[in-house]
Amino acid sequence: MTNVHEPPDREGAGPHRLADTAVWLLGRASVRASRLAHERLASDGVRKWHYAVLATVKEFGPAAQAEIGRRLGLDRSDMVTVLNDLEREGYVTRDPDPADRRRNSVQLTPAGHTALGHFDQLIRAADEELLTPLSAAERELLLKALDRIVHGA
Amino acid sequence: MTNVHEPPDREGAGPHRLADTAVWLLGRASVRASRLAHERLASDGVRKWHYAVLATVKEFGPAAQAEIGRRLGLDRSDMVTVLNDLEREGYVTRDPDPADRRRNSVQLTPAGHTALGHFDQLIRAADEELLTPLSAAERELLLKALDRIVHGA
DNA sequence: CATATATCAGGTGCACTGAAATGA
DNA sequence: CTCATTTCAGTGAACCTGATATAT
Numbered sequence: 001m002t003n004v005h006e007p008p009d010r011e012g013a014g015p016h017r018l019a020d021t022a023v024w025l026l027g028r029a030s031v032r033a034s035r036l037a038h039e040r041l042a043s044d045g046v047r048k049w050h051y052a053v054l055a056t057v058k059e060f061g062p063a064a065q066a067e068i069g070r071r072l073g074l075d076r077s078d079m080v081t082v083l084n085d086l087e088r089e090g091y092v093t094r095d096p097d098p099a100d101r102r103r104n105s106v107q108l109t110p111a112g113h114t115a116l117g118h119f120d121q122l123i124r125a126a127d128e129e130l131l132t133p134l135s136a137a138e139r140e141l142l143l144k145a146l147d148r149i150v151h152g153a
Numbered sequence: 154m155t156n157v158h159e160p161p162d163r164e165g166a167g168p169h170r171l172a173d174t175a176v177w178l179l180g181r182a183s184v185r186a187s188r189l190a191h192e193r194l195a196s197d198g199v200r201k202w203h204y205a206v207l208a209t210v211k212e213f214g215p216a217a218q219a220e221i222g223r224r225l226g227l228d229r230s231d232m233v234t235v236l237n238d239l240e241r242e243g244y245v246t247r248d249p250d251p252a253d254r255r256r257n258s259v260q261l262t263p264a265g266h267t268a269l270g271h272f273d274q275l276i277r278a279a280d281e282e283l284l285t286p287l288s289a290a291e292r293e294l295l296l297k298a299l300d301r302i303v304h305g306a
Numbered sequence: 307c308a309t310a311t312a313t314c315a316g317g318t319g320c321a322c323t324g325a326a327a328t329g330a
Numbered sequence: 331c332t333c334a335t336t337t338c339a340g341t342g343a344a345c346c347t348g349a350t351a352t353a354t
Contacts, residue, residue, distance in 0.1 A: 016208075017208075017212060018205055018208040021280050022283050022284055022292070022295070022299075023187075023189065023279050023283065024276075026183045027187060027201070029179050030179045030180050030182070031344090032303060035345095048176075048180070048320095049319090052171055055169075056171060064336095065335075065336070074321095075320090075323090076336070077322075077323085077336095077337080078320075078321075078322090080337055100329080100334090100335085101328085102330070103336085123176055124169065127175045130179075130302060131302070132305070133305060134301060138294070141291070141294050141295075142294075143173065143175060143178060145287055145291055145294070145295040146295075147178060148286040148287060149182045149185065149283060149287070150181045150182050152286060153286055184321080191343090200342095201344095217312090218311075219312080227344095228345065228347095229311080230312095230313080230315095230345095231343095231344075232312090233312070253311085254311095254352085255310065255311040255354070256311065257311085
């Protein structure tokens with residue numbers, strides 16, 4: 001109770017302002033990023049996982065749900081819901097894999113391919129707005145750093 | 154329908170791999186950060202917003218709920234819940250502000266101050282693990298970039 | 307009157323767990 | 331039998347909206 005005011009801020013260890021922690025800044029930056037992406041995708045009735053799954057199927061080709069989920073970090077359970085939506089919209093098909101009948105082979109339809117092209121533009125626009133304050137060199141460094149954080153190394 | 158295989162990946166505009174977008178990488182990095190922080194805080198029955206509110210009250214001194222929320226980006230509604238928890242644990246007090254009786258003046262208790270010191274260590278450890286792959290210079294650049302993204306400019 | 311604060315009730319997306327059915 | 335894949339049911343934290351009572 002000695003001093004309620006404590007002019008600067010330190011006591012046992014180094015400086016510890018909340019706004020200087022990576023955990024905090026990453027959380028806030030990601031909320032902003034999610035908002036920018038969501039604002040754009042929502043008008044098409046799509047969410048970020050829908051986009052991510054479409055983009056991954058296009059990039060890596062047809063694959064089982066479990067494999068797509070592993071690649072993206074999407075839970076097997078949520079993958080079911082996302083694919084239900086994408087299938088209902090006619091963006092993907094789920095065909096039983098003859099080589100391993102536990103698996104569904106997820107494939108892009110032509111409509112899915114077209115839609116993905118549109119979503120790509122929306123995500124790019126969100127990225128551009130998000131990164132506006134940064135120079136090209138800074139963007140490069142940021143993405144590299146984030147990539148190493150995500151894929152630890 | 155011309156070519157299903159498309160060896161590399163481009164067609165209408167530049168490269169557009171999901172893993173190269175800031176929106177995506179920020180989201181994934183933030184999930185990892187949240188997990189690291191949550192793993193450590195959860196054993197004390199605390200979540201990130203509890204920590205953030207305690208840290209802010211210490212850094213900026215007693216303030217009304219709405220002001221703390223504005224500073225942190227925490228919704229007024231969720232602030233009520235967080236403060237209910239913190240008050241129940243004896244970490245903060247809510248006293249009606251005599252100068253404006255709509256406001257609650259939120260203050261840290263000595264127990265709250267002690268607890269915050271402990272949580273600070275946990276968050277620092279999470280930060281350290283998260284940033285392990287990065288050099289000191291890279292960390293500096295990352296935090297600067299994130300800060301500019303969050304506070305647009 | 308309009309505005310600001312605190313609270314409550316609720317909705318939605320997302321991360322995650324447990325269990326079941328099916329097949330390798 | 332063990333393991334993997336898909337599905338379903340449900341939980342918890344976070345983000346967000348709308349409405350209300352109270353005070354400025």
